[in-house]
Amino acid sequence: MQHVLIIDPETDFLEWAQRHLATDRVGVATAANADDGLKVFSSLKPDLVISEFHLKPVNGIEVLKRLRQQDPQVMVVLATAFPPTNAVIEAMKLGAFDFLRKEALPYDLRPVVESALKTRETARIEEKPSSDAPVDLGDVMIGQSPAMQAVFKMIGRVSRSDAAVMITGESGCGKEVVARAIQRFSPRSSRAFVAINCAAIPESLLESELFGHEKGAFTGATAQRVGRFEQCDGGTLFLDEIGEMPMHVQTKILRVLQEGEFSRVGGNETLRSDVRIIAATNRNLEKEVDEGKFREDLFYRLNVVRIHLPPLRERPDDIRPLTQFFIQRIGKKKHNPRLRLSEEALDLMESYNWPGNVRELENTLQRASVLASTDVLTARDIPLGIGKATASTDSPDEPIAPEAAARALLDAAIASGEPAWAFLERLLAREALALHSDNAPAAARALGLKPAQFLKLLPAQASI
Numbered sequence: 169m170q171h172v173l174i175i176d177p178e179t180d181f182l183e184w185a186q187r188h189l190a191t192d193r194v195g196v197a198t199a200a201n202a203d204d205g206l207k208v209f210s211s212l213k214p215d216l217v218i219s220e221f222h223l224k225p226v227n228g229i230e231v232l233k234r235l236r237q238q239d240p241q242v243m244v245v246l247a248t249a250f251p252p253t254n255a256v257i258e259a260m261k262l263g264a265f266d267f268l269r270k271e272a273l274p275y276d277l278r279p280v281v282e283s284a285l286k287t288r289e290t291a292r293i294e295e296k297p298s299s300d301a302p303v304d305l306g307d308v309m310i311g312q313s314p315a316m317q318a319v320f321k322m323i324g325r326v327s328r329s330d331a332a333v334m335i336t337g338e339s340g341c342g343k344e345v346v347a348r349a350i351q352r353f354s355p356r357s358s359r360a361f362v363a364i365n366c367a368a369i370p371e372s373l374l375e376s377e378l379f380g381h382e383k384g385a386f387t388g389a390t391a392q393r394v395g396r397f398e399q400c401d402g403g404t405l406f407l408d409e410i411g412e413m414p415m416h417v418q419t420k421i422l423r424v425l426q427e428g429e430f431s432r433v434g435g436n437e438t439l440r441s442d443v444r445i446i447a448a449t450n451r452n453l454e455k456e457v458d459e460g461k462f463r464e465d466l467f468y469r470l471n472v473v474r475i476h477l478p479p480l481r482e483r484p485d486d487i488r489p490l491t492q493f494f495i496q497r498i499g500k501k502k503h504n505p506r507l508r509l510s511e512e513a514l515d516l517m518e519s520y521n522w523p524g525n526v527r528e529l530e531n532t533l534q535r536a537s538v539l540a541s542t543d544v545l546t547a548r549d550i551p552l553g554i555g556k557a558t559a560s561t562d563s564p565d566e567p568i569a570p571e572a573a574a575r576a577l578l579d580a581a582i583a584s585g586e587p588a589w590a591f592l593e594r595l596l597a598r599e600a601l602a603l604h605s606d607n608a609p610a611a612a613r614a615l616g617l618k619p620a621q622f623l624k625l626l627p628a629q630a631s632i
Protein backbone atom coordinates (compact mmCIF):
# COMPACT_ATOMS: atom_id res chain seq x y z
CA MET A 169 0.00 0.00 0.00
CA GLN A 170 1.23 3.47 -0.81
CA HIS A 171 0.51 6.53 1.29
CA VAL A 172 -0.36 10.07 0.39
CA LEU A 173 -0.26 12.96 2.83
CA ILE A 174 -2.26 16.08 2.06
CA ILE A 175 -1.41 19.34 3.81
CA ASP A 176 -3.99 22.06 3.42
CA PRO A 177 -5.66 24.54 5.79
CA GLU A 178 -9.04 24.10 4.11
CA THR A 179 -11.07 21.33 5.75
CA ASP A 180 -13.44 21.07 2.79
CA PHE A 181 -10.56 20.50 0.47
CA LEU A 182 -9.01 17.88 2.73
CA GLU A 183 -12.28 15.98 2.94
CA TRP A 184 -12.84 16.14 -0.76
CA ALA A 185 -9.29 15.04 -1.57
CA GLN A 186 -9.41 12.17 0.89
CA ARG A 187 -12.63 10.84 -0.60
CA HIS A 188 -11.39 11.43 -4.10
CA LEU A 189 -8.04 9.68 -3.71
CA ALA A 190 -8.37 6.91 -1.13
CA THR A 191 -8.56 3.39 -2.58
CA ASP A 192 -7.63 -0.04 -1.30
CA ARG A 193 -4.12 0.53 -2.64
CA VAL A 194 -3.69 4.14 -1.55
CA GLY A 195 -4.04 5.41 2.01
CA VAL A 196 -4.63 9.12 2.53
CA ALA A 197 -3.63 11.11 5.62
CA THR A 198 -4.26 14.83 6.14
CA ALA A 199 -2.84 17.78 8.07
CA ALA A 200 -4.07 21.35 8.31
CA ASN A 201 -0.77 23.21 8.69
CA ALA A 202 2.92 22.87 7.96
CA ASP A 203 3.99 21.80 11.47
CA ASP A 204 1.39 19.06 11.72
CA GLY A 205 2.19 18.01 8.18
CA LEU A 206 5.89 17.61 8.99
CA LYS A 207 5.04 15.63 12.14
CA VAL A 208 2.71 13.26 10.29
CA PHE A 209 5.35 12.91 7.61
CA SER A 210 8.00 11.77 10.10
CA SER A 211 5.80 9.05 11.53
CA LEU A 212 3.92 7.91 8.43
CA LYS A 213 6.70 8.24 5.83
CA PRO A 214 4.27 8.68 2.94
CA ASP A 215 5.29 8.21 -0.68
CA LEU A 216 3.67 11.40 -1.87
CA VAL A 217 2.85 14.71 -0.23
CA ILE A 218 0.38 17.12 -1.77
CA SER A 219 0.69 20.48 -0.11
CA GLU A 220 -0.94 23.86 -0.46
CA PHE A 221 1.72 26.48 -1.19
CA HIS A 222 0.33 29.13 1.16
CA LEU A 223 0.83 27.52 4.54
CA LYS A 224 1.61 28.68 8.05
CA PRO A 225 4.04 29.07 9.71
CA VAL A 226 6.28 28.25 6.71
CA ASN A 227 5.29 28.12 3.07
CA GLY A 228 5.17 25.18 0.71
CA ILE A 229 8.69 25.69 -0.59
CA GLU A 230 10.09 25.37 2.93
CA VAL A 231 7.94 22.29 3.52
CA LEU A 232 9.21 20.81 0.27
CA LYS A 233 12.80 21.42 1.34
CA ARG A 234 12.34 19.86 4.76
CA LEU A 235 10.49 16.86 3.35
CA ARG A 236 13.20 16.21 0.81
CA GLN A 237 15.89 16.61 3.43
CA GLN A 238 14.25 13.81 5.40
CA ASP A 239 13.54 11.67 2.34
CA PRO A 240 15.20 12.76 -0.90
CA GLN A 241 12.97 10.43 -2.84
CA VAL A 242 9.61 11.59 -1.60
CA MET A 243 7.28 12.89 -4.29
CA VAL A 244 5.96 16.36 -3.54
CA VAL A 245 3.20 18.13 -5.40
CA LEU A 246 2.47 21.74 -4.52
CA ALA A 247 -0.80 23.42 -5.36
CA THR A 248 -2.43 26.79 -4.96
CA ALA A 249 -5.10 28.92 -6.62
CA PHE A 250 -2.72 31.31 -8.38
CA PRO A 251 0.79 29.93 -8.34
CA PRO A 252 3.41 32.71 -8.14
CA THR A 253 5.92 32.29 -10.95
CA ASN A 254 8.97 32.28 -8.73
CA ALA A 255 7.49 29.67 -6.46
CA VAL A 256 6.78 27.38 -9.42
CA ILE A 257 10.32 27.73 -10.73
CA GLU A 258 11.90 27.33 -7.30
CA ALA A 259 9.74 24.30 -6.46
CA MET A 260 10.63 22.48 -9.67
CA LYS A 261 14.27 23.33 -9.14
CA LEU A 262 14.10 21.80 -5.67
CA GLY A 263 12.68 18.64 -7.17
CA ALA A 264 8.92 18.99 -6.76
CA PHE A 265 7.02 16.52 -8.91
CA ASP A 266 4.53 19.12 -10.03
CA PHE A 267 2.96 22.44 -9.15
CA LEU A 268 -0.78 22.53 -9.76
CA ARG A 269 -3.10 25.41 -10.25
CA LYS A 270 -5.87 24.61 -7.80
CA GLU A 271 -8.66 25.87 -9.98
CA ALA A 272 -8.09 22.87 -12.21
CA LEU A 273 -7.87 20.42 -9.32
CA PRO A 274 -11.01 18.27 -9.34
CA TYR A 275 -9.95 17.04 -12.78
CA ASP A 276 -6.20 17.03 -12.42
CA LEU A 277 -5.50 15.50 -9.06
CA ARG A 278 -5.95 11.80 -9.72
CA PRO A 279 -3.74 11.44 -12.82
CA VAL A 280 -1.01 13.46 -11.12
CA VAL A 281 -1.19 11.30 -8.01
CA GLU A 282 -1.12 8.11 -10.06
CA SER A 283 1.87 9.20 -12.05
CA ALA A 284 3.72 10.48 -8.97
CA LEU A 285 3.17 7.21 -7.14
CA LYS A 286 4.29 5.22 -10.16
CA THR A 287 7.42 7.32 -10.43
CA ARG A 288 8.10 6.77 -6.78
CA GLU A 289 7.75 3.05 -7.27
CA THR A 290 9.89 2.66 -10.34
CA ALA A 291 12.41 5.45 -10.50
CA ARG A 292 15.34 6.21 -8.31
CA ILE A 293 15.84 9.90 -7.95
CA GLU A 294 19.48 10.71 -8.17
CA GLU A 295 19.20 14.43 -7.83
CA LYS A 296 19.82 15.77 -4.34
CA PRO A 297 17.78 18.82 -3.47
CA SER A 298 19.84 21.92 -3.93
CA SER A 299 20.85 23.66 -0.76
CA ASP A 300 21.00 27.07 -2.43
CA ALA A 301 19.17 29.82 -0.65
CA PRO A 302 15.78 30.42 -2.26
CA VAL A 303 15.77 33.18 -4.81
CA ASP A 304 13.44 35.99 -3.94
CA LEU A 305 13.31 38.38 -6.82
CA GLY A 306 9.70 39.35 -6.97
CA ASP A 307 7.93 37.69 -9.85
CA VAL A 308 10.08 37.95 -12.92
CA MET A 309 7.46 36.62 -15.28
CA ILE A 310 3.74 36.72 -15.41
CA GLY A 311 1.50 33.94 -16.67
CA GLN A 312 -1.42 31.95 -15.32
CA SER A 313 -2.25 30.09 -18.54
CA PRO A 314 -1.50 26.36 -18.56
CA ALA A 315 1.05 27.02 -21.31
CA MET A 316 3.02 29.50 -19.19
CA GLN A 317 2.75 27.35 -16.09
CA ALA A 318 4.38 24.58 -18.13
CA VAL A 319 7.11 27.03 -19.18
CA PHE A 320 7.79 27.98 -15.53
CA LYS A 321 8.09 24.32 -14.57
CA MET A 322 10.51 23.79 -17.42
CA ILE A 323 12.60 26.79 -16.28
CA GLY A 324 12.77 25.28 -12.81
CA ARG A 325 13.86 21.90 -14.13
CA VAL A 326 16.54 23.19 -16.50
CA SER A 327 17.94 25.75 -14.12
CA ARG A 328 19.52 22.97 -12.05
CA SER A 329 21.62 21.76 -14.93
CA ASP A 330 24.03 23.19 -17.45
CA ALA A 331 22.16 21.79 -20.44
CA ALA A 332 21.88 23.94 -23.53
CA VAL A 333 18.42 25.41 -23.94
CA MET A 334 16.69 26.51 -27.11
CA ILE A 335 13.88 29.00 -26.68
CA THR A 336 11.50 29.46 -29.58
CA GLY A 337 8.55 31.74 -30.14
CA GLU A 338 7.36 34.77 -32.04
CA SER A 339 8.88 38.16 -31.52
CA GLY A 340 7.92 39.87 -28.27
CA CYS A 341 6.80 36.65 -26.55
CA GLY A 342 9.33 36.80 -23.74
CA LYS A 343 12.22 34.66 -24.97
CA GLU A 344 14.82 36.87 -23.33
CA VAL A 345 12.83 36.99 -20.11
CA VAL A 346 12.89 33.18 -20.02
CA ALA A 347 16.65 33.11 -20.67
CA ARG A 348 17.24 35.55 -17.80
CA ALA A 349 14.97 33.57 -15.49
CA ILE A 350 16.93 30.37 -16.18
CA GLN A 351 20.12 32.17 -15.32
CA ARG A 352 18.73 33.77 -12.16
CA PHE A 353 17.53 30.47 -10.80
CA SER A 354 20.66 28.55 -11.79
CA PRO A 355 23.81 27.97 -9.73
CA ARG A 356 25.41 30.48 -12.13
CA SER A 357 23.14 33.27 -10.92
CA SER A 358 25.97 35.30 -9.42
CA ARG A 359 28.00 35.07 -12.62
CA ALA A 360 27.71 37.00 -15.84
CA PHE A 361 24.69 36.88 -18.11
CA VAL A 362 25.74 38.09 -21.53
CA ALA A 363 23.17 38.54 -24.29
CA ILE A 364 24.23 38.74 -27.90
CA ASN A 365 21.84 39.47 -30.69
CA CYS A 366 23.29 37.66 -33.68
CA ALA A 367 21.07 39.64 -36.05
CA ALA A 368 22.21 43.03 -34.77
CA ILE A 369 25.95 42.49 -35.17
CA PRO A 370 27.40 42.70 -38.70
CA GLU A 371 28.44 39.28 -39.96
CA SER A 372 32.09 40.32 -40.25
CA LEU A 373 32.24 41.33 -36.59
CA LEU A 374 30.24 38.57 -34.95
CA GLU A 375 33.09 36.08 -34.76
CA SER A 376 35.40 38.57 -33.10
CA GLU A 377 32.60 39.72 -30.79
CA LEU A 378 32.11 36.16 -29.59
CA PHE A 379 35.65 34.86 -29.56
CA GLY A 380 37.84 37.97 -29.51
CA HIS A 381 40.73 38.69 -31.85
CA GLU A 382 44.49 39.12 -31.80
CA LYS A 383 46.15 42.38 -32.68
CA GLY A 384 46.48 42.63 -36.47
CA ALA A 385 44.01 39.79 -37.14
CA PHE A 386 42.23 41.98 -39.68
CA THR A 387 42.27 45.58 -40.85
CA GLY A 388 41.28 47.72 -37.92
CA ALA A 389 42.24 45.15 -35.28
CA THR A 390 44.70 47.52 -33.63
CA ALA A 391 44.74 45.76 -30.28
CA GLN A 392 43.96 42.37 -28.84
CA ARG A 393 40.35 41.97 -27.86
CA VAL A 394 38.77 39.56 -25.41
CA GLY A 395 35.56 38.04 -26.71
CA ARG A 396 32.29 37.32 -24.98
CA PHE A 397 33.06 33.66 -24.43
CA GLU A 398 36.11 34.58 -22.39
CA GLN A 399 34.30 37.35 -20.51
CA CYS A 400 31.48 35.04 -19.68
CA ASP A 401 33.55 32.23 -18.10
CA GLY A 402 31.42 30.60 -15.42
CA GLY A 403 28.34 32.41 -16.64
CA THR A 404 25.53 32.19 -19.14
CA LEU A 405 25.67 33.29 -22.76
CA PHE A 406 22.39 34.10 -24.45
CA LEU A 407 22.63 33.81 -28.22
CA ASP A 408 19.57 35.62 -29.47
CA GLU A 409 18.35 35.21 -33.05
CA ILE A 410 20.66 32.24 -33.49
CA GLY A 411 19.09 31.56 -36.90
CA GLU A 412 20.98 34.57 -38.23
CA MET A 413 24.36 33.16 -37.32
CA PRO A 414 26.71 32.72 -40.31
CA MET A 415 27.99 29.22 -41.07
CA HIS A 416 31.63 29.81 -40.12
CA VAL A 417 30.60 31.09 -36.70
CA GLN A 418 28.25 28.13 -36.27
CA THR A 419 31.25 25.84 -36.77
CA LYS A 420 33.18 27.61 -34.02
CA ILE A 421 30.25 27.50 -31.62
CA LEU A 422 29.93 23.79 -32.24
CA ARG A 423 33.54 23.31 -31.23
CA VAL A 424 32.98 25.16 -27.96
CA LEU A 425 29.95 23.04 -27.25
CA GLN A 426 31.74 19.80 -28.06
CA GLU A 427 35.18 20.46 -26.65
CA GLY A 428 34.83 23.61 -24.57
CA GLU A 429 37.60 25.11 -26.71
CA PHE A 430 38.01 28.02 -29.07
CA SER A 431 40.63 30.46 -30.23
CA ARG A 432 40.59 34.19 -30.91
CA VAL A 433 40.30 35.37 -34.51
CA GLY A 434 43.84 35.38 -35.93
CA GLY A 435 45.19 33.50 -32.91
CA ASN A 436 46.59 30.01 -32.41
CA GLU A 437 46.26 29.73 -28.68
CA THR A 438 43.55 27.31 -27.57
CA LEU A 439 41.35 28.88 -24.94
CA ARG A 440 38.79 27.29 -22.68
CA SER A 441 35.69 28.73 -21.15
CA ASP A 442 32.93 27.25 -19.04
CA VAL A 443 29.82 28.83 -20.49
CA ARG A 444 26.23 27.76 -20.41
CA ILE A 445 24.53 28.50 -23.69
CA ILE A 446 20.92 29.50 -24.12
CA ALA A 447 19.83 30.18 -27.69
CA ALA A 448 16.67 31.77 -29.03
CA THR A 449 15.04 32.12 -32.38
CA ASN A 450 11.76 33.15 -33.91
CA ARG A 451 12.54 31.16 -37.05
CA ASN A 452 11.77 27.57 -37.80
CA LEU A 453 15.26 26.17 -37.33
CA GLU A 454 14.28 22.63 -38.35
CA LYS A 455 13.39 24.08 -41.73
CA GLU A 456 16.65 26.02 -41.90
CA VAL A 457 18.47 22.75 -41.18
CA ASP A 458 16.58 21.01 -44.00
CA GLU A 459 17.48 23.83 -46.34
CA GLY A 460 21.14 23.60 -45.38
CA LYS A 461 21.21 27.07 -43.81
CA PHE A 462 21.85 25.87 -40.28
CA ARG A 463 24.21 23.09 -39.19
CA GLU A 464 22.29 20.05 -38.14
CA ASP A 465 24.90 18.96 -35.57
CA LEU A 466 24.83 22.40 -33.96
CA PHE A 467 21.06 22.38 -33.95
CA TYR A 468 21.00 19.14 -31.94
CA ARG A 469 23.65 20.43 -29.55
CA LEU A 470 21.64 23.57 -28.87
CA ASN A 471 18.25 21.91 -28.80
CA VAL A 472 18.93 19.67 -25.78
CA VAL A 473 16.01 21.28 -23.97
CA ARG A 474 13.39 23.12 -25.94
CA ILE A 475 11.16 25.76 -24.41
CA HIS A 476 8.46 27.05 -26.71
CA LEU A 477 6.61 30.24 -25.88
CA PRO A 478 3.20 30.33 -27.51
CA PRO A 479 2.06 33.67 -28.92
CA LEU A 480 -0.11 35.77 -26.63
CA ARG A 481 -3.22 35.23 -28.80
CA GLU A 482 -3.01 31.53 -27.94
CA ARG A 483 -3.00 32.23 -24.19
CA PRO A 484 -5.63 34.92 -23.70
CA ASP A 485 -5.81 34.04 -19.96
CA ASP A 486 -2.52 35.88 -19.58
CA ILE A 487 -3.65 39.21 -21.01
CA ARG A 488 -5.39 40.40 -17.86
CA PRO A 489 -2.62 39.53 -15.38
CA LEU A 490 0.02 40.95 -17.74
CA THR A 491 -1.97 44.15 -18.14
CA GLN A 492 -2.33 44.50 -14.40
CA PHE A 493 1.35 43.80 -13.88
CA PHE A 494 2.50 46.42 -16.40
CA ILE A 495 0.01 49.03 -15.21
CA GLN A 496 1.25 48.58 -11.67
CA ARG A 497 4.81 48.89 -12.83
CA ILE A 498 4.09 52.01 -14.90
CA GLY A 499 2.12 53.49 -12.00
CA LYS A 500 5.05 52.90 -9.67
CA LYS A 501 7.44 54.53 -12.09
CA LYS A 502 5.19 57.54 -12.44
CA HIS A 503 4.60 57.70 -8.68
CA ASN A 504 0.94 57.13 -9.31
CA PRO A 505 -0.13 53.97 -7.50
CA ARG A 506 -3.77 54.68 -8.41
CA LEU A 507 -3.19 54.17 -12.11
CA ARG A 508 -5.51 51.43 -13.42
CA LEU A 509 -7.66 50.33 -16.32
CA SER A 510 -11.41 50.51 -16.56
CA GLU A 511 -13.20 47.17 -16.89
CA GLU A 512 -14.17 48.13 -20.42
CA ALA A 513 -10.54 48.88 -21.29
CA LEU A 514 -9.50 45.50 -19.88
CA ASP A 515 -12.15 43.83 -22.05
CA LEU A 516 -10.78 45.65 -25.05
CA MET A 517 -7.25 44.49 -24.23
CA GLU A 518 -8.54 40.92 -23.95
CA SER A 519 -10.36 41.02 -27.27
CA TYR A 520 -7.31 42.12 -29.26
CA ASN A 521 -5.08 39.53 -30.91
CA TRP A 522 -1.68 41.10 -30.08
CA PRO A 523 0.41 40.32 -33.17
CA GLY A 524 3.39 41.94 -31.40
CA ASN A 525 2.76 39.80 -28.29
CA VAL A 526 3.74 40.90 -24.78
CA ARG A 527 6.01 43.66 -26.05
CA GLU A 528 3.11 45.24 -27.95
CA LEU A 529 0.89 44.96 -24.90
CA GLU A 530 3.48 46.65 -22.71
CA ASN A 531 4.09 49.44 -25.25
CA THR A 532 0.38 50.02 -25.70
CA LEU A 533 -0.08 50.54 -21.97
CA GLN A 534 2.94 52.79 -21.81
CA ARG A 535 1.55 54.98 -24.57
CA ALA A 536 -1.91 55.03 -23.08
CA SER A 537 -0.53 56.08 -19.71
CA VAL A 538 1.47 58.97 -21.13
CA LEU A 539 -1.48 61.02 -22.15
CA ALA A 540 -4.42 59.62 -20.24
CA SER A 541 -6.20 62.46 -18.53
CA THR A 542 -7.21 60.59 -15.35
CA ASP A 543 -5.93 57.75 -13.17
CA VAL A 544 -8.31 55.35 -14.86
CA LEU A 545 -7.38 54.46 -18.41
CA THR A 546 -10.50 53.92 -20.46
CA ALA A 547 -11.02 52.09 -23.73
CA ARG A 548 -10.65 55.44 -25.48
CA ASP A 549 -7.12 55.84 -24.13
CA ILE A 550 -6.01 52.49 -25.52
CA PRO A 551 -4.70 53.03 -29.06
CA LEU A 552 -5.68 49.62 -30.39
CA GLY A 553 -7.93 50.41 -33.34
CA ILE A 554 -5.12 51.76 -35.43
CA GLY A 555 -2.77 48.94 -34.49
CA LYS A 556 -5.49 46.50 -35.51
CA ALA A 557 -5.99 48.15 -38.89
CA THR A 558 -2.31 47.97 -39.76
CA ALA A 559 -1.73 44.59 -38.15
CA SER A 560 -4.42 42.92 -40.17
CA THR A 561 -3.12 44.03 -43.57
CA ASP A 562 -1.55 41.25 -45.59
CA SER A 563 1.92 42.74 -45.61
CA PRO A 564 2.39 44.74 -42.44
CA ASP A 565 5.75 46.06 -43.61
CA GLU A 566 4.28 47.88 -46.57
CA PRO A 567 3.80 51.58 -45.81
CA ILE A 568 0.17 52.66 -45.64
CA ALA A 569 -0.83 55.38 -48.08
CA PRO A 570 -1.22 58.69 -46.18
CA GLU A 571 -4.79 59.07 -47.49
CA ALA A 572 -5.74 55.62 -46.15
CA ALA A 573 -4.11 56.43 -42.82
CA ALA A 574 -5.91 59.79 -42.67
CA ARG A 575 -9.19 58.08 -43.44
CA ALA A 576 -8.64 55.51 -40.65
CA LEU A 577 -7.71 58.29 -38.24
CA LEU A 578 -10.77 60.26 -39.15
CA ASP A 579 -12.97 57.22 -38.61
CA ALA A 580 -11.36 56.68 -35.22
CA ALA A 581 -11.80 60.37 -34.32
CA ILE A 582 -15.47 60.36 -35.24
CA ALA A 583 -16.01 57.09 -33.39
CA SER A 584 -14.40 58.61 -30.28
CA GLY A 585 -17.24 61.10 -29.92
CA GLU A 586 -14.70 63.83 -29.13
CA PRO A 587 -14.31 66.86 -31.43
CA ALA A 588 -12.31 65.25 -34.23
CA TRP A 589 -9.58 67.90 -34.40
CA ALA A 590 -8.87 67.79 -30.67
CA PHE A 591 -8.77 64.00 -30.81
CA LEU A 592 -6.29 64.02 -33.68
CA GLU A 593 -4.04 66.59 -32.05
CA ARG A 594 -3.98 64.60 -28.85
CA LEU A 595 -3.28 61.39 -30.75
CA LEU A 596 -0.43 62.90 -32.75
CA ALA A 597 1.08 64.40 -29.63
CA ARG A 598 0.87 61.03 -27.88
CA GLU A 599 2.45 59.14 -30.78
CA ALA A 600 5.21 61.71 -31.22
CA LEU A 601 6.00 61.50 -27.53
CA ALA A 602 6.13 57.72 -27.61
CA LEU A 603 8.30 57.79 -30.72
CA HIS A 604 10.75 60.09 -28.95
CA SER A 605 10.84 58.11 -25.69
CA ASP A 606 8.89 60.73 -23.72
CA ASN A 607 11.27 63.50 -24.73
CA ALA A 608 8.81 66.41 -25.12
CA PRO A 609 11.13 68.93 -26.85
CA ALA A 610 12.11 66.29 -29.45
CA ALA A 611 8.46 65.33 -29.97
CA ALA A 612 7.53 69.01 -30.41
CA ARG A 613 10.29 69.43 -32.99
CA ALA A 614 9.09 66.38 -34.89
CA LEU A 615 5.63 67.94 -35.16
CA GLY A 616 7.03 71.33 -36.13
CA LEU A 617 5.62 72.91 -32.95
CA LYS A 618 7.13 75.14 -30.32
CA PRO A 619 7.51 73.28 -26.98
CA ALA A 620 4.87 75.51 -25.38
CA GLN A 621 2.38 74.77 -28.16
CA PHE A 622 3.11 71.08 -27.85
CA LEU A 623 2.69 71.02 -24.08
CA LYS A 624 -0.78 72.51 -24.47
CA LEU A 625 -1.79 69.34 -26.29
CA LEU A 626 -0.89 67.22 -23.31
CA PRO A 627 -3.24 66.82 -20.37
CA ALA A 628 -2.07 68.78 -17.35
CA GLN A 629 -1.58 65.64 -15.26
CA ALA A 630 0.75 63.96 -17.71
CA SER A 631 4.13 63.52 -16.13
CA ILE A 632 6.87 63.40 -18.69
Ligand SMILES: Nc1ncnc2c1ncn2[C@@H]1O[C@H](COP(=O)(O)OP(=O)(O)OP(=O)(O)O)[C@@H](O)[C@H]1O
Pocket residue numbers: 308309310311337338339340341342343344345346450526527530
Ligand atom coordinates in the same frame (compact mmCIF):
# COMPACT_ATOMS: atom_id res chain seq x y z
N1 LIG B 1 5.60 36.60 -19.14
C1 LIG B 1 6.05 37.86 -19.07
N2 LIG B 1 5.94 38.56 -17.92
C2 LIG B 1 6.36 39.83 -17.84
N3 LIG B 1 6.92 40.50 -18.85
C3 LIG B 1 7.07 39.87 -20.03
C4 LIG B 1 6.66 38.51 -20.19
N4 LIG B 1 6.93 38.16 -21.45
C5 LIG B 1 7.49 39.20 -22.05
N5 LIG B 1 7.58 40.26 -21.21
C6 LIG B 1 8.09 41.59 -21.56
O1 LIG B 1 7.81 41.80 -22.94
C7 LIG B 1 8.90 42.38 -23.61
C8 LIG B 1 9.38 41.46 -24.70
O2 LIG B 1 10.00 40.32 -24.13
P1 LIG B 1 11.36 39.71 -24.72
O3 LIG B 1 12.31 40.76 -25.10
O4 LIG B 1 11.82 38.64 -23.79
O5 LIG B 1 10.75 39.04 -26.06
P2 LIG B 1 11.49 38.21 -27.19
O6 LIG B 1 10.69 36.97 -27.37
O7 LIG B 1 12.92 38.08 -26.85
O8 LIG B 1 11.27 39.13 -28.45
P3 LIG B 1 12.21 39.30 -29.77
O9 LIG B 1 12.07 38.02 -30.54
O10 LIG B 1 11.55 40.43 -30.47
O11 LIG B 1 13.58 39.57 -29.29
C9 LIG B 1 9.95 42.67 -22.55
O12 LIG B 1 9.81 44.01 -22.12
C10 LIG B 1 9.59 41.73 -21.41
O13 LIG B 1 9.93 42.29 -20.18
Ligand SMILES: [Mg+2]
Pocket residue numbers: 343344408
Ligand atom coordinates in the same frame (compact mmCIF):
# COMPACT_ATOMS: atom_id res chain seq x y z
MG1 LIG C 1 14.60 38.91 -27.79
